[in-house]
Amino acid sequence: MTAPHVIFDRVSFSYGDRSVIPDLSLALSERRVGLIGSNGSGKSSLLRLVHGLAQPTGGTVTTVGLNTKTDRKKIPSRVGFLFQDPDRQIIFPTVGEEIAFGFEERGLTRQEAQREARSWLSRYGRSDWLERGVHELSEGQKQLVCLISVIALQPDLILLDEPFASLDLRTRLAFAKQLAALPQPLIMASHDLNFLARFDRILWLEGGRIRADGPPEDVLTAYDAAARAQPEVIS
Ligand SMILES: Nc1ncnc2c1ncn2[C@@H]1O[C@H](COP(=O)(O)OP(=O)(O)OP(=O)(O)O)[C@@H](O)[C@H]1O
Ligand SMILES: [Mg+2]
Numbered sequence: 001m002t003a004p005h006v007i008f009d010r011v012s013f014s015y016g017d018r019s020v021i022p023d024l025s026l027a028l029s030e031r032r033v034g035l036i037g038s039n040g041s042g043k044s045s046l047l048r049l050v051h052g053l054a055q056p057t058g059g060t061v062t063t064v065g066l067n068t069k070t071d072r073k074k075i076p077s078r079v080g081f082l083f084q085d086p087d088r089q090i091i092f093p094t095v096g097e098e099i100a101f102g103f104e105e106r107g108l109t110r111q112e113a114q115r116e117a118r119s120w121l122s123r124y125g126r127s128d129w130l131e132r133g134v135h136e137l138s139e140g141q142k143q144l145v146c147l148i149s150v151i152a153l154q155p156d157l158i159l160l161d162e163p164f165a166s167l168d169l170r171t172r173l174a175f176a177k178q179l180a181a182l183p184q185p186l187i188m189a190s191h192d193l194n195f196l197a198r199f200d201r202i203l204w205l206e207g208g209r210i211r212a213d214g215p216p217e218d219v220l221t222a223y224d225a226a227a228r229a230q231p232e233v234i235s
Contacts, residue, residue, distance in 0.1 A: 007027050011061055013054060020045045026213075031200055033200065033202075035190070036202060037206055052069070052072040052075045063078075064157050079158075080157070084165070095121070095133075102149055143167060144175075158186045159186075162190055201215065
């Protein structure tokens, strides 16, 4: 097993008075880690903590060897993050600028960055999107732009918060194939249990605690059974 790319050491996290993660310790070294759990169970919060977008109230988070508090500024160049809501991710008016931005951040000239953006869009058969206004795109199209911009930068670790939520079936299948082939480790929150079935490890969160942790054949089966046992509960 390789060195852990994420370590939580006695991590707690609150929004004001509301405790979201009471006390979490874990080490993740697997290539594909899935996060499941009901709405509000803490999946997005955990991913935000991994990236340093949220800071723990107590304890420490170490991501790709960096302390997310003291080394916070170094994390974006090493770790890609796909937000659950594309509107929180997108900064620029056009698709080309949005994808080029990350390359400029990494020191490429504007021209080189635009060339990269063009090349990545054509790789996904979306060359005609270069000049498109991002906010004219549909939800699924925006999500695709965000996914392309994360993958294009080839970070050391990729965090995906429900990347497939708005994608149509064909795009979802194409992306699932792409993600499966990526060499980097991924941590992905998802309600798509079929996709997670091929992962190495699944964490099932409830109330910010780990309810189950293990291979998909055990954890997904238990999660599915628990959900079916309480079909009337809307959380
Ligand atoms: N900005 C916020 N301010 C206060 N509380 C928040 C905020 N964002 C999330 N929470 C609370 O934190 C808890 C965990 O939320 P989180 O978004 O991590 O859940 P989740 O598992 O990602 O849910 P979902 O499946 O709906 O995406 C919830 O109880 C939620 O109400
Ligand atoms: Mg979420």
